[in-house]
Amino acid sequence: MDESQLLKGILEGCVLCIIAKGETYGYEILSQLEKEGFEDLGEGTLYPILTRLDKKGFVLCRKAKSPLGPIRKYYSITESGKDNLERFKEAYIQIMRKANKILFTDGIQLEAMKEVLIEGGDGRC
Amino acid sequence: MDESQLLKGILEGCVLCIIAKGETYGYEILSQLEKEGFEDLGEGTLYPILTRLDKKGFVLCRKAKSPLGPIRKYYSITESGKDNLERFKEAYIQIMRKANKILFTDGIQLEAMKEVLIEGGDGRC
DNA sequence: ATTTTCTACTTGGTATTGCAAAGTAGTATG
């Protein structure tokens, strides 16, 4: 029932995926996640994820001064991180496949699901 | 990284959805989940979910003797449970939409994702 | 000059939930 539970694990994969697209830092990741629809995301949710990714060796972290504000920590993905991202995506697809089989049995619901993917990159029709 | 995290919340929705299809009991739900691909699911995972669904008023529970083995607890969905199931499905779709936007940006990956849904009910092509 | 505002990261505590492990019990089969 708690929607936040549905995010478990997904968020970490999304953050890793964003870092995979190019070196970036926490605050920028946060604003990007918000732009993509994860609007109620707090800093206390994101920063622990970055720490975890670093501890696991999936990202590299370097500190650099910001043109405005305090020091930034820039993150970039490692080879290990790339491997893990692929494995995450596969696990994500597998679980979705199983869940969809149970949740969306009739054609109408399946159509709605397909739209979710076909819209893809942007929200327009 | 932990795959089990991806299950969080999804499982409860799936269990509620199975009960929505007709009155059933724990052990049968478990075997059905296993048949659908959730193979490593233990009893210690399922039964607490059933207790939670009952506490929240999403299911009704009645005890009845089994033709073989000890007493069964049969579960059926309530109106409140049906409402919640719909809300769950919507939340699930919304989160998937957001995550897919970030994870599957290129066309090849999107194609792979679509197959997951188009296969739908069974695994054959 | 002081306050406010925006950027940027940290820390501590809580609740939810999946999961492993062990236990309790009833019935049937050998």
Next chain:
DNA sequence: CATACTACTTTGCAATACCAAGTAGAAAAT
């Protein structure tokens, strides 16, 4: 009587999202 299968319970643990509060630098406003 022992074993196996069915069926539910309980306890404890680990991972993680999230809230709240704190630390800090730099620029803009008063």
